[in-house]
Amino acid sequence: MVSHDAQVNQQFGPTAAAYLSSPVHAQGEDLQRARELFEGSPTARVLDLGCGAGHLSFAIAPQVQSVTAYDLSPQMLAVVAHAAEERGLKNLSTRQGVAESLPFADASFDAACTRFSAHHWSDVPRALAEVRRVLVPGGRLLVIDMCAPESPLLDTHLQTVELLRDVSHVRDFKPSEWRRMLLGAGFDVRAERHWKLRMEFDSWTARMRTPADRKEVIRGLLLGAPAEVRSYYAVEPDASFTPDTMSLEAILVPA
Numbered sequence: 001m002v003s004h005d006a007q008v009n010q011q012f013g014p015t016a017a018a019y020l021s022s023p024v025h026a027q028g029e030d031l032q033r034a035r036e037l038f039e040g041s042p043t044a045r046v047l048d049l050g051c052g053a054g055h056l057s058f059a060i061a062p063q064v065q066s067v068t069a070y071d072l073s074p075q076m077l078a079v080v081a082h083a084a085e086e087r088g089l090k091n092l093s094t095r096q097g098v099a100e101s102l103p104f105a106d107a108s109f110d111a112a113c114t115r116f117s118a119h120h121w122s123d124v125p126r127a128l129a130e131v132r133r134v135l136v137p138g139g140r141l142l143v144i145d146m147c148a149p150e151s152p153l154l155d156t157h158l159q160t161v162e163l164l165r166d167v168s169h170v171r172d173f174k175p176s177e178w179r180r181m182l183l184g185a186g187f188d189v190r191a192e193r194h195w196k197l198r199m200e201f202d203s204w205t206a207r208m209r210t211p212a213d214r215k216e217v218i219r220g221l222l223l224g225a226p227a228e229v230r231s232y233y234a235v236e237p238d239a240s241f242t243p244d245t246m247s248l249e250a251i252l253v254p255a
Helices: 002-022 029-038 056-065 076-085 124-134 152-165 175-184 201-207 212-223 229-234
Strands: 045-049 065-069 094-095 110-113 134-146 187-196 244-252
Touching: 002 152, 002 175, 029 110, 029 124, 029 134, 029 187, 045 076, 045 124, 056 065, 056 076, 056 094, 056 110, 065 076, 076 094, 076 244, 094 201, 110 124, 124 175, 134 175, 152 212, 175 244, 201 212
Parallel strands: 045 065, 045 110, 065 094, 110 134
Antiparallel strands: 134 244, 187 244
């Protein structure tokens, strides 16, 4: 049987180049906000967890001493390393591994961040415990990810279409779940932002090479959903839709 980590690698390795050029991932006010957060931090050592094609690393690197782009997929990391070289980001390095077991010494980083990755992690509380271990006391954590509404009806529909599109999907967590997990890991949430992010159906499914039969099931679920679900997600006639995204800025509370 294939493990979850192997599924993630199988899903994202062959699509690494597509994620580098994806407008959903390469653009966004959240990247500008990340740049602003790290302005005036020239000595900061930053860990980018589940870096994907590296967009968050690229945004932060010019502001800090170093960025370690960390991901499960060697193909993704190869794309990041090549793009960093092209951009002249000599302070950006790559490292392969899983979020739940970080190959770094205690207090190795001043800050950590993750963007559009945590919904693939098999054990977020364990990953956050690892982040706590590798951060210095008072270290910063920035989490950016898709999130689920608090409503069970809306939550269930989102998780269903996400899993059908991508078998490596685990969960888009609710804001309340994120706050609870961060608090449990010893973090104090200082800022929380929410926005909508439109997913154009064809490109959204193409990035994950979703099989044709699953695409039709997803399309049917979105177009045939209850009125309140279609309204909330702004489901369009071609099944494009607009789910929720959030960012959380937190500080590690010294023990």
